[in-house]
Structure formats: structure tokens, C-alpha cells
Amino acid sequence: MKPRRLKPADFLRPAPEMAHALIGCVLLVDGVGGRIVETEAYDMADPASHSFTGPTTRNQVMFGPPGRAYVYRSYGIHWCLNFVCDEEGHGAGVLIRALEPLQGMAVMCERRGLHAPRLLCSGPGRLGQALAIEHDLNGLRLDHKPFEVLAAERPHEVVVGPRIGISKAADVPWRFGLAGSPHLSRPFR
DNA sequence: CGAACGATTAGCT
């Protein structure tokens, strides 16, 4: 039987809870993607979050309705994908950091210029490149084309740790991963 | 208007 597709109401949860719940779900963009194996939570009370300083032109989508995509450019080079969650106006989101590639392997390999499944989607920038995430997807609903987010079909063992690549609140354990997955951007310890 | 700074990655030591 086919897994259930997540709808906006499924995203009405605090960021850490949402980030935990997304592990094991499947993310597809135009039919290309895989299982979510790594996430990070951010919210308005968090000094490391883009939403911390309040709404701006860049982060306004984070303050809009939950269940949408927040896309931003990182280090002037990479596109990263977040899911807006919690209640509208809360500025909460979940950064999708890594996938286990499942569908559209050939397309992802071509976009990444690789054939090693390990490195296709194991990192937020790599994932963005493999799924062709660009700024035109910013603000789009996750339950409409080209997105598809499918519920996990069974429970998964989740590991928790501190977030990566930030200087503020680096000790907050808001990074979540699928235990033992070889597709994590970095191992948990 | 200028300057500093990344929610990163690849490549080299």
C-alpha cells in the first residue's frame, strides 16, 4: 500500500519535535529524492536561526503558514531546503540535511557529477544540488507539485546531537539522525 | 554605500 502524503496540518508542531518526526519520511522533488535521514531544528528563540532577528525579505517564508518550503543560499554557493513548521508567525523550521537516495538515482548522479550513492545527498548543499533545489521553490507548499513528502512506513531509531556549522547555541541538541545510516553528512557520537 | 559574515563543500596537507 502507498504511504500517506503529509499535509499542512502535519507540520503544526514545534521544530525539535517536527525534526524528530521527519526522520524516515520520504522527500521527492519532481519524483526525485529519498528517505530523510538527517534534520536540524530552528526556531525564533534560537540565536542560530535565520528567524531570530524577526521577519526580513529573506526569511519571511519562515513566518508564513507551516508545511511550505523555505529555501536560502548558503555561503553564496549552495541552496538549502527547510520545512516551515509550528504555528504561522512562529518562525520555526526544519533544515533537511541528508537523504538516503531512493528514486531518480541517474538524475541525481548527473546533477552531482558523481556515481557514489554515499555522496549524493549527504549534506544540505549536496541534497540541494541533487534535487535541483533553487530559489524558485521558496515558499511553495510541500503537499503540491513539485514536492512530495510521504509519512514513514514504520518507526525508526533516531539519534540526537548538537547541530553542525553554526557558532551560536552550538550546544543545543537539535540535530536528529537515522541511527546507523551510512548517508549522514557526519556521524553522531 | 561599504564591509563582514555565513544552517557548506571540495580539495589539499
Add this chain to the structure above:
DNA sequence: GCTAATCGTTCGA
């Protein structure tokens, strides 16, 4: 482990 690449956003003058 260290650093360059590269550019939009943000903040101060």
C-alpha cells in the same frame, strides 16, 4: 585538519 570559493543578506556609517 585547514582553507579557498563565492555572493546574498544584514548592519553600520
